[in-house]
Amino acid sequence: MSSNPSDLARINHVKKTAVFPRDKDIIVPVNCSCNQQYYQAITSYQIQTQLLTYFVIANITFQGLTTCGSLKHANVYNEYELKHGFDLKIPLRCACPTKDQILNGTKYLLTYRLTFGDTISFVAQRFNVSAKSVLQANEIAETNTVFAFTTLLIPLQNKPSISETIIQRYNPTTNSLSPEKRSKTKKSIKLGVAGVLCSCIVFTFGLVVVIRVIYMKQKGENEKKTRKMAENKITPVDLLVEIASFERVIKVYSLKELQTATENFDNKFWIKGSVYKGMFGNQVLAVKKVNVDVCKQVNMLSKINHINLVKLYGYCKVQDSWYLVFEYMKMGTVKEWLKGGTHSLRTRVQIAIDVANGLRYLHTFAKPGYVHNNLNTNNILLDGNLRAKISNFSLARMIDDGNDDSVVTRIMGARGYIAPEYLTSGMITSKVDVYAYGVVLLELITGKDAVFRYGGQEVLLATEVSAIMKGENAESEMLGMIDLENDENGSIFSMDHAIQVVKLSLNCLKQDPENRPSMDEIVSCIYG
Numbered sequence: 001m002s003s004n005p006s007d008l009a010r011i012n013h014v015k016k017t018a019v020f021p022r023d024k025d026i027i028v029p030v031n032c033s034c035n036q037q038y039y040q041a042i043t044s045y046q047i048q049t050q051l052l053t054y055f056v057i058a059n060i061t062f063q064g065l066t067t068c069g070s071l072k073h074a075n076v077y078n079e080y081e082l083k084h085g086f087d088l089k090i091p092l093r094c095a096c097p098t099k100d101q102i103l104n105g106t107k108y109l110l111t112y113r114l115t116f117g118d119t120i121s122f123v124a125q126r127f128n129v130s131a132k133s134v135l136q137a138n139e140i141a142e143t144n145t146v147f148a149f150t151t152l153l154i155p156l157q158n159k160p161s162i163s164e165t166i167i168q169r170y171n172p173t174t175n176s177l178s179p180e181k182r183s184k185t186k187k188s189i190k191l192g193v194a195g196v197l198c199s200c201i202v203f204t205f206g207l208v209v210v211i212r213v214i215y216m217k218q219k220g221e222n223e224k225k226t227r228k229m230a231e232n233k234i235t236p237v238d239l240l241v242e243i244a245s246f247e248r249v250i251k252v253y254s255l256k257e258l259q260t261a262t263e264n265f266d267n268k269f270w271i272k273g274s275v276y277k278g279m280f281g282n283q284v285l286a287v288k289k290v291n292v293d294v295c296k297q298v299n300m301l302s303k304i305n306h307i308n309l310v311k312l313y314g315y316c317k318v319q320d321s322w323y324l325v326f327e328y329m330k331m332g333t334v335k336e337w338l339k340g341g342t343h344s345l346r347t348r349v350q351i352a353i354d355v356a357n358g359l360r361y362l363h364t365f366a367k368p369g370y371v372h373n374n375l376n377t378n379n380i381l382l383d384g385n386l387r388a389k390i391s392n393f394s395l396a397r398m399i400d401d402g403n404d405d406s407v408v409t410r411i412m413g414a415r416g417y418i419a420p421e422y423l424t425s426g427m428i429t430s431k432v433d434v435y436a437y438g439v440v441l442l443e444l445i446t447g448k449d450a451v452f453r454y455g456g457q458e459v460l461l462a463t464e465v466s467a468i469m470k471g472e473n474a475e476s477e478m479l480g481m482i483d484l485e486n487d488e489n490g491s492i493f494s495m496d497h498a499i500q501v502v503k504l505s506l507n508c509l510k511q512d513p514e515n516r517p518s519m520d521e522i523v524s525c526i527y528g
Contacts, residue, residue, distance in 0.1 A: 002043040002307060003028050006249060012162050027160055030094060031305045041092040042307045042357075046385065047084055054079050057088070063113070065092045076350050087385035089307065097155065101137065106155040109137065113151050120152075127154050250302045251314030251325070258287055258316055258323055277328050284328045285313055290394075294322045297393050304366045308358030310381055310391040329381035329389065334440075337382055338447050345497055347386055348444040352501070353526050354388035355380055359437060360519040362390075363430045369399035371428055375436035376414040376450065377443050397428050416450030416460050421513055431513035437522070438462065438508025445498050445505075446481045462509050469506060475499055 009016045011027050020026055030041045045057065052061075054071040072079055074089040097106045112123060120142075124131040135142065137153045154160075261278030262269045269276045274289040294315070301312040316323040331337055334351060355375075362370045372379075374395040381391050395412055411423060419435035421427045439450050442461050450461050468477050482498045504525055510516050517525070 001028055001030060002041070002305075003030060004249065011159070027162060030092065041094050043090045043092060044307055044387070045088045045090050047082055047086045047088065049084060052082050054082070057090075062090060062092070066090055076346060076353070085385070087383075087387055095153065101155055104133075104155075105157045106133075106137075108156040108159060110154040110156055110160050111151050112154050123152060123154065127156065127160070129155060250298060250312060253314045253316040253323070253325060255316055255318050255323075258325070261285070262287060271332075278325075280313075280325075286326045286328045288324045288326065290322050290324065291320065292322070292394075294324060294394070297396070298324075300370065300393060300396060300398075303368075304362070304370070306358060306361040306366075308354045308387075308389050309361070310389045326391070327389075329391075330384040331382035331386060333378050334380040334382060334388065334444070335377035335449070337386075338377065338443065342447070349497070349501065349526070351380070351382070351386070351388040352441055352444055353523075355390060355437065355440060356519060356523045356526055358388075358390040359433050360523050362396075363399070363433070363519050369430075371397045371399060371430050372433050372436075373397050373428055374413050374417075375433055375440065376417045377440055378414070380440065399430065414450070416462070419513065420511055429513060430519070431516045434508050434516045434519065434522070435513075437519075438505040438516075441501055441505035441508065445501050448481070465502065466506060466509065469502065478502060 005016050007029050008026075009018065011029060012018075012020075014020075030043075045061065047057075054068040058066045058068050058071055068079070070091045071088065074091050077086055077088070094111070095109055097109055101109075110127070112127075114123075120134055121131050124134045133155050134152060137155045257280075258278065259265070261280050262276045265276055269278060271277055271286065276287045277284055278287050298312065298315055305311070310329065311327045312324060313327065314325045316325070337343075359372065359375070362372060370393075372390060372393065372395075374392060375390065379390065379392040380388050382388055411418065411426060413422070413436075417436040417439050419432045421429075422432050439462050442448075442465055443450060446461065446465070448461055451458055452461060453459075454464060465478070465481070468474060468481070471477060478499060479495055482495065482502075504522070508516055508522070
């Protein structure tokens with residue numbers, strides 16, 4: 001669920017090593033962000049067996065938290081060819097309290113999955129809220145009926161307590177319920193608006209540590225209501241601070257802990273530069289030593305959380321030196337990976353999608369938003385499943401009050417990736433990242449560096465490709481630069497799609513930043 005183990009243990013009053021028994025409800029804190037007109041939380045799932053389908057994963061593994069359609073949209077794998085070891089992105093629906101709810105004191109929307117025997121009054125009483133507030137939160141009438149396995153949003157003023165999860169479940173094989181209670185169980189709820197199933201921080205209940213959130217199909221007027229509600233959502237600063245502190249606890253390590261994990265920074269743990277890997281309990285993490293103040297970077301990373309951004313676990317300060325503890329990325333940088341051989345188009349496009357989603361989150365959904373300002377293939381890392389994550393936020397800049405224009409006097413960044421407006425005027429906007437992303441796309445497709453030798457001299461990859469694509473035989477000449485192996489769909493399929501990626505990259509590389517697409521548009525284009 002991409003939830004912090006420490007948070008999970010703390011909120012459920014257990015140790016991190018605890019094993020949850022079957023049939024026990026638990027609370028799982030999930031980080032959520034806006035996605036176009038909806039909110040969603042992103043987690044990942046590695047397929048552990050053969051013969052799985054998106055339907056099974058959506059409805060059995062994640063118990064209705066997602067749908068087949070959203071899984072197909074978020075992943076590049078054919079729905080009939082899912083295999084053991086594939087790493088899937090799982091978009092989970094969630095929501096924010098409405099303006100009226102916040103004014104009434106609601107800070108959290110807990111998603112509760114209905115089971116046999118549940119009624120509105122029973123669920124409301126269990127969480128110590130009024131039945132009326134539950135009805136209003138889900139936009140349902142008292143006359144509506146309740147179906148098991150759908151979900152309700154429970155508006156809460158305080159964080160839910162694990163003691164509230166201790167209930168007695170109804171056993172349909174017995175007749176122990178009174179006639180009055182049995183009549184209540186026949187009442188069920190049809191949730192008419194999926195948009196209310198969202199919350200900036202969603203505490204959801206589940207079976208065997210699986211959270212449950214309903215994701216209903218929107219039809220007709222319900223879809224219009226959903227969009228209208230999403231437009232009216234607000235996120236107060238004080239709630240954001242509370243969410244950030246709860247979701248992203250950055251640990252302060254002692255030097256002794258780092259020395260123990262790396263065996264006093266032994267060479268066998270060395271990765272490169274000043275980066276080592278270390279054993280922190282049963283978890284392998286990366287430890288990076290820096291000699292500059294990283295307070296701003298640590299503060300930033302404590303407020304963001306996305307599957308395509310390298311996660312900061314903690315830090316240590318010793319005199320003038322800092323040590324940052326990140327998640328360990330087994331396959332290294334994209335630049336190193338590209339030099340390691342020829343790779344399929346599918347893998348390269350998946351990396352492009354991962355990076356686009358990471359930038360999109362930084363620009364649009366992080367609060368506040370950020371410009372990475374140093375995107376290049378050395379700062380994109382790959383995990384063991386070749387899923388990409390953006391790293392190195394040392395040059396990141398905050399986007400203030402919706403205006404992402406800022407000017408610097410000292411130009412910094414990797415050669416070949418720096419946008420022209422940044423070079424000439426020092427102006428930094430989100431379109432600086434878009435330009436660099438265009439260069440990354442070209443590297444992924446051609447296998448060449450952003451700056452490479454051609455005809456006995458150094459040339460910029462972006463300049464060379466732009467010149468080729470302006471020629472009369474642009475596509476045929478471009479094929480000579482494309483570095484792709486034949487995948488299962490054949491070379492023609494690969495080359496056609498590679499050319500489309502090249503064209504997208506050229507849009508990102510336009511001289512006027514206003515003419516470049518946003519990361520929202522890029523993500524839509526790649527998925528399309």
